[in-house]
Amino acid sequence: MTAASLDRIRIGSAPDSWGVWFPDDPQQVPWPRFLDEVAEAGYAWIELGPYGYLPTDPARLAEETARRGLSVSAGTVFTALHRGPAVWDATWAHVSEVAALTRAMGARHLVVIPSFWRDDKTAELIEAPELTAEQWRLLATGTERLGREVKERYGLDIVVHPHADTHIDTEENVARFLDATDPELVRLCLDTGHYAYCGGDSVKLIETYGERIGYLHLKQVDPAVLAEVVRDGVPFGPAVRRGVMCEPPAGIPALEPVLTAAQGLDADLFAIVEQDMYPCPPDQPLPIARRTRRYLRGCGA
Template identity: 60%
Template structure:
């Protein structure tokens, strides 16, 4: 394949839509005194040069659709996705919990034009307390429950809201390594369940994002762009450091100082579909309030400086 072919975006569009998220401002919870107030977050997103954002934890931004539409519209911002958390491997009783979240989050996001719901699996180790909650691996029976639950959720989201489910592998969760992600894809239906490929979380367990995109292009529905600090990663893994502690230590590092390189990820994904969102995230929970804005600005400048297959709108 020639360099021209590699760099030619699908459908002749100018590149992936680049956005950001409350996570890049250290927001993990709907309400926490350590976090930046939501009004300041929205103002700083604009200052940093973005026009697309995610909803973040439900309840952080206003949940009244008219208020949220006014707040975003007055700043020229648009919504790409919401987020929910699921634990389908635990059994049938998890369905109602997932659907109750979906009714609230997808219901709000869809009213503002978002077409995606990022779905994060429950962690085997708590990100709030670092307590080990269950086994790190799933039995075959749990795998079957996990896959069936996500396909059911994805089908319901499409039918009820016209929203696509994008599954997010995660550090300290049961789906993190390359083999686990591939098994998840093999056991789920591409009509209802695809990936939010988070480049940082995938690299956390040694995953190669570009290779995964090349192998399963039809399953890439959404991107989270972040980098892992490779000089810290092996200490984290060797010493079994909980993910939340690793975040406090700076495991998710400002680009371009970590891995993977983001330009090849963007360029490989652009060959699939340039309507795919690439949302910048940098896990920084507990950070000082003045820290996120300069990083967000520099990260946007880095991405637009390293590839021409990126766009703001």
């Protein structure tokens, strides 16, 4: 594989790879250090991460990123659209803040993460792990509405992120969601780690639903740790603390075939490295980021 073979893939990283899950948390590195180190590691693209972690003033954020040679690929929002119209106003208030900053930074994508069905720390059920037929309908129509309004008001494309411990997780549920939504309004952010965590095959998904893939998150799962997590019924947060998401190329899925399949879509795609590591020692992320960037260059990206 030559470097030119993946010329439609743009590689970046995200605050997640520096152990950042929250706008403000004493266990996380300060945002200037993240920006310094992500640039030092060789990445040119970043995501905003949790809204409020990076500066939310567009002029200041533009200055901070530009002087480090960084550009923003996407913002991220969290939704619970299966709960129906009652949550729309609160959802839109959150989305509009993030979308405005995302657009101001010149990005074109908004990553949409569904709500968790169990508490990320205690494993307590927040709601049923499976949606009813009516909740599936509300999820589909609500996501289409979100895609339409984000496009009309902010000129952004939404990409929905299948995620562990959410209702859009397994191959079956991802397919059901895609089949129920309009391809013109709703595409996927395929996270290779989360999809493998939930038993999915990323290459198969790209080959089957290629026109629905709008964005990639690159990560790998340690299969030995995953087996323990599944056996013990561990929620996602504690699973991360056990090291279920690992540094490539030590885990699954192999990223070279995923990137090759994505290149075959003949579309320009972002592929953003996201190695869940919350919490982690402050000196841990940079060496991993350097090695991961070198590894991806060896894959042709």
